[in-house]
Amino acid sequence: AAAAPAPGATATSLLRRYRPLQTRAAGGFGSVEICLDSRLQRRVAIKRMPLASPDAFAPAETVAQALTEARTASLLQHPHIVSVIDFTYDAAYAYLVMEYVDGMSLEEFLAAVDGHSLTYDEAAAVADALVQALSFAHENGVLHLDIKPANVLIDRNGHVKLTDFGMASLASAAGFGGARGGTIGYMAPEQLRGETVDERADVFSLAAVLYESLCATAPFRAATPADSEKRIERGVVFPSDLLPGIPQAAEEALLSALSPLPEARMASVPAFGDRFLSGLGDVREGRKSLARLIARLTSDDADAEEDEPAERAARVWELDPQKGYLGSRTDRARPLLHGAVTAVSVGWACWALLGSGGVTEPAGRLVVALAVGAASFAAPQIGSALLYCGLA
Template identity: 45%
Template sequence: MEQPLILDRYRPLADLGSGGHGDVVLAFDTKMARRVAIKRLPLPLDRMGRPLAKAGLAEARTAAMLNHPSIVTVHEWDTDSDEAFIVMEAIEGSSLADILDDTGEPLTLDETAAVVDAVVSALTYAHDNGVLHLDLKPGNVLVNPDGRVKVADFGVSALTDASGYAHGTAGTIGYMPPEQLRGQALDERTDVWALAALVYELLTGANPFDADTVEGSLFKIEVAEVPAPSEFQPGLSAALDDVLLAALAPDAAERHPDVIAFRAALSRHLGDSDAGRSSLADVVGSLVGEDADEFAREPLTPLGLWDRLARFSSA
C-alpha cells in the first residue's frame, strides 16, 4: 500500500534512520522532481503540555535555513499539529560516524584538515549570523563521493529547546561542554569545544569522554580528564595535543575565542586539506559502492529520476 504524501508533496521512499532528535526518511519531491531527506521531529511542548505555537519556532527555523556551501541545504521547514518537518537536500555519501565505524581507522592528518576547513567555514558563517550549532558530532558531518564536507542539523537543538527553558541542553553527551550541560549562557566557544571533541575523535578513533556510564562521561567533561591524543596515536605531535586540550578546557575563558582562532592554532599541525578531500573521496567512494556511482552517472530526467530512486532505495 502506497504511503500518503508528507506535507501533500513528498512521497516517502525509504527510512534513513532514527536519532536522538527524530526520524529521517528519503522522499521524492513531486513538485520539483528531486529526492530529498526529511527529518521529522516532535514539536516541543509548552509548560501546559501543548505543542509550542509556530511563533515560538522562529529561532529554529532561522538556524535551519542557513545558506552556505558547507551546510546541508534546507529546502523547506513546516509543521503540522505535533511535528516539525525539515526538508533537506539528500546527500550521497557517508557521515564521519559511518566512516570511522566502517573503516575502523582514524582519519589521516590530511583528511582531518579537509574536515576542519569545511566545518570551520560553516560554523563561522553560522556564528556571523547569530546561530550556534550546539550538536556538532561525527553523525552530523557528511562527506559526499567527491570529498566535499557538509554540516547538517543546524537548528535542531534550537527546535528542541524552543520552549525557552532548556537553554541549549539538547545536544549529545560527549560533544557538549560543561556550560551547555549546566544550562548556562552559551557562545561561539561552546561550538569550539564540540569541534575539538570531534577532531580528537577523528584523529584517534575515540571520543575523549567515552565511559561505561553517562555519569562517567559527565565526570570526565567536568574535570577535563582527557588523555593526550598522542597516547592513542603516537605519531601525533605534542603541539597538537596542546591545541586540542586547550580547546577542551572546562572553563570557556581558557579556550580559543572562536573557531577561526582554533583553526589557526590547529591547522599548522594537520596536513594538506586538498589532499585530504581527494583521500576522503576515495574512502567514501569505496563505502558507497557502485550503485551510488551508477545513480550519479545516469541522466536526470523526471521520469528516469523516479525510476532510479525506487531502484536505489530498494537496493
C-alpha cells in the same frame, strides 16, 4: 500567531510532492526519510521531529519560540552547510526538507574504515570545512550546540557539510533527552549544566569530534550528563600518547579547546582552526582520500569495490586554478609539457640551422633534429648547449 495545523495535515501536503524512498534514520527525536521531489525530479531528505516528548510537558510558547529559532537557523546558506529547502510544522511535528547529501555521515564513516579514525589529511579536510561552516554561522548570530559525528555529512566528492542547525534548541524545548539541546559526550560542561553558552561551546564540541576522529575514541561519552562532566574535569589522554606523529600545534589546539573552563578555550572557531590546521595535513589530498573511501564504502557492487579501486581513484581529482587542468590531474604534467615544448622548439631550430649551414640531405637533417629534440626533452639545458654549438 495563527493556530498550528492539525496533526498530519502538513505531512499530507508534503507527501503530495515528495515520494518516500528510504528511511535513513529513526529515533526518539525524529526520523529522516529520503524522498523524491516529484516536481524537480531530485532527491531530498525530510526530517520529521515531534514537538512534544511523551515524558515531558512543553509549553506552547516555548515550542513556538524554538520553532522560530530553528527556522531562522535553517536559512543559513553556505557551501559547507546542508541547505534547507522547506520548513513547516503542524500541531504534532516539525518537518525540515533538506538537500540530499549522497554519501555518509562521519559517524558511519569512522565505524566503517580501518582503525575507526581519519588520517591527518582527512582530518584537515573535515576540520577546514567545519571551521568555515561554524564561522559563517557565528557571524550570523547562530550557534549549533549539537556538533557530533552524526551531524557531519561527507558526499561522494569528499565535500563535508554540517547539518541540523537550530535543532538543538527545538529538541530541548520539546523535552527530549534531558541533554539540554545537545548530545552527551560532545557538549561543553556549561551546556551540560544548562548555563549560558556562547561560541566557545561550539569550539568544545568541534574539538571533541576531531579528537575522536583522530584518536578513535570519544573521551567524554557517558550515560548521564553528570558522568560526562566528570570525564571532562578529568581531562583527556594527550593525543601525542596515541598518535606520536601529531603536530604539536594541533595537539595544543585540541587540549586548549577541550578545557572545562570556557575562558581557557579559544574565543572563536577561526582561532581554533588556525592553530589546529597548522601543519596538520593537506586539505585537498584529504578530500580526495575521503572521496575514494566514500565511493568504495557506499558502492552497491561488491565486485566493483575489489576490482576497480585504481580506476575509481584515477577519476577522483579536483581542479587547482594555480596548476591548471593538466596539473590537477597529475603532478608530472607541468615538467612533461615543458619538456615537450622545449623538444619541438629546439628540434625545429636545429632543422632550420642545419639548412642554413648547407646541410641539404633531409634524412640527415631529420635525424640530427630528432636527436637534439630528444635530448632537450630529457634535459632542456643539453638541447640548448647543442644548439648553441651548432650556431657557433
